[in-house]
Amino acid sequence: DIQMTQSPSSLSASVGDRVTITCRTSRPIVTFLAWFQQIPGKAPKLLISAASTLQSGVPSRFSGSGSGTDFTLTISGLQPEDAATYYCQKYNSAPHTFGQGTKVEVK
């Protein structure tokens, strides 16, 4: 099975900062990579599909990039409401494994 490595596991940044989260797969998955945001006590929310396609209603400060084995989620201009845990997930084939998650704290 393909392994997912997401980093960092946590980060703390200030309002307005640019934040980058990375996700690496052990084998290429083209762009079959999604990013989710989970606020405590809530179900995950899909932010980005196909590595870089922003879902409807998601603020444009979120962006995704990458293909093959290396992917990035960037938040440009961090806002207080972005405090959450972020997960990447591969979906090229089963198992649809998630990354370990990155907890983002907003100072």
Added chain:
Amino acid sequence: EVQLVESGGAVVQPGGSLRLSCLASGFTFEDYTMHWVRQAPGRGLQWVSLLNWNGHSTYYEDSVKGRFTISRDDSKNSLYLDMNSLRTEDTALYYCVRETAQLVLEDWGQGTLVTVSS
């Protein structure tokens, strides 16, 4: 509006069994592949299983293979997860999730809590 409502979560002893249900509404259930995803307390998301739209293909995460069975009843707009030989490490919030035509997990229920404890 898509709605997914899970039920069936409970406290069960190790070795026990449980059936989770997910009632879907707001879309044509029979056209969609469905998944179960779980989250242990304070832990990350773990994909568990999927059943494709026509009911012909199922996939499972390695730790639940042979113990969990995913199924669906399109006449009842329902997805199920039969869980046997439950272990303490199966304790989690179980989410029912709809896969879109773009293959991503877009619509999530609120989850049902399974606690395996003696």
